[in-house]
Amino acid sequence: MHIQEWLESVPAIAVYLLVAGVIGLESLGIPLPGEIVLVSATLLAASQDHINPYVLGACAVAGAIVGDSLGYLIGRKGGKPLLDWLGRKFPKHFGPHHVATAEKAFTKWGMWAVFIGRFIALLRIFAGPLAGVLKMPYWKFLIANVLGGIAWAGGTVALIYTVGKVAEEWIGKFSYIGLAVAVLFGIGSFVVMRIKAKKAAEAAEQEPAESASVAAAD
Template sequence: MPRRYHGTRQPHRSRNALGTLMSLVAAFVIAVISQLRYLGVALLMAIESACIPLPSEVVLPFSGYLVYKGELNLWLVGIAGAIGCVIGSWVAYGVGAWGGRPLVERYGKYILVSRHDLDLADHWFKRHGEITIFVGRLLPVVRTFIAFPAGVARMPLWRFTAYTFLGSLIWCWLLAWIGLKLGEHWNTLGGYFHRFDTVIGIVFLLFAAWYVWRHVRNLRRA
């Protein structure tokens, strides 16, 4: 009996803990945007794009809710969010550009990553990968980390910035618009997106693996 009771309570406690954490995140987001308005939107999106866990699925729908109330402008929310994404992505890009490759070259052998693998990845990204910055900014999970390979490949910063801004602009406008349409129910969107984060991540990784495999096969044939 004790085991049975304990086993049935554990998932409930986990859900409560997750719910409490999300409530704290939402409270933080609400406080920042309520005080700083567009600057707050940019700041929070910069934090997320610098790979610090702060879901845009909370930031932008709440901003959309303030648009619904007439306190913010939808277009300015999108622009502020996109600017924040660019600033945060510069941080991740910098880590990839100035720290990523040497670190991987030094310690990559322990995880079976060779210099040849890095050369091939750089070549692939420079030839085919730049558009993935734009596409990646539209995908949950992937969008946060897509700047690292761009930095490692030393993608020209101005093109990285342009792709990041355009992809982020669409993402920010879309989520803020959904928050506008949801009105007082804006906070339901975060939970909806996170149900599909894992699935989207797996699908993207499978597609990336298939694309790399096809590209390597074509190189060998050439």
């Protein structure tokens, strides 16, 4: 079977459920590649007409909001023992250093930590459970959760889908030149987003060290 025929045979509902499920589980606190799955599914939607980008975006947003809300409830009920258990199960994602960094961000930014956390891998996994552990009022969490889910999931789908459609048009007109330009544009946009997220995470990590240095000097 030709690759194009195989892609056309993939049921749209399977793509929607996969995206909603992976993003929901990631938002719940399980370290999964939600961003990669969302980007891949959006590129597939750009090349396959039977996958609706609006439905895909809605599923991604729903998965993000529901997953974060469940994570909040689990964190609210489980508290610190939950973070300790996650630290033992996923030390690369929930180690003491990661928890301290995330708590610092929540203490400083509050609702903004939930919203901005959507765009930062570390906080995207921590946002729901940690907000519950720290007893953030649910109405505040829900507002930031909904707005962050729409901005991140909806924005990602809109950006990647546009890049994918432009790539298809350029491929038809300019063959490999168009493909190269489209790919470079897409990679450039992704790299810029990742650099900004990394700088924000590094800034949050440096603050505890700076505070400790000042305290030691005093």
